[in-house]
Amino acid sequence: MATTEQLTVDNGKVAQAWEEQLPRMLNESDTCKVIADEGDPNALRVNIQTGGHSDYNFDFKVSYVDPREIKVELVDVEQAGLHVDENTDIIQGLAEDYVRHLHECAQGVKNITNP
Template structure:
């Protein structure tokens, strides 16, 4: 992120907005938790847990490249308490869907990140 495009809003405030908005983007049975990344003031940590027997748990790092645009990185996927291969078709499909929802959420809170 360049100095001119830095996120000027406290990432804790951004995380709170995401926590309120993101559940509306997900399946109603999925749950999520959004927290400010303590090591990176322009990033959030997002955990999404799928409901049902699959019990997948996705961890994403969402970094603001500027006040309106985000970069999303899949950090980890677990099933129950076990790490799973992130390259399987089902995991990739779910991850792509969640990444799309994360971008939609960024657009939904842009009044906070780009006042």
């Protein structure tokens, strides 16, 4: 069984770094919010709001497996404030893109998580 290595940096500081870095990874019309997960010192909560008319709102949990590697979980998707089926091709495609951007962001802040 794999063990999770604790981050040596406060997840509030990591969340702040993500908040600065992640918008650079997303489409210009997308917005995001990153907060430290209060229940898990190795995790962040990421909300991404798509730009344009689709009005999708994605919630992810990003957990640090170790100071270099993350695991991303799609927690919820809403459209115009209503829960939607996460298994449609459109949602899955968008989610895959966002997961890729989240991994890119983790690489962009590795100087903070893995000094």
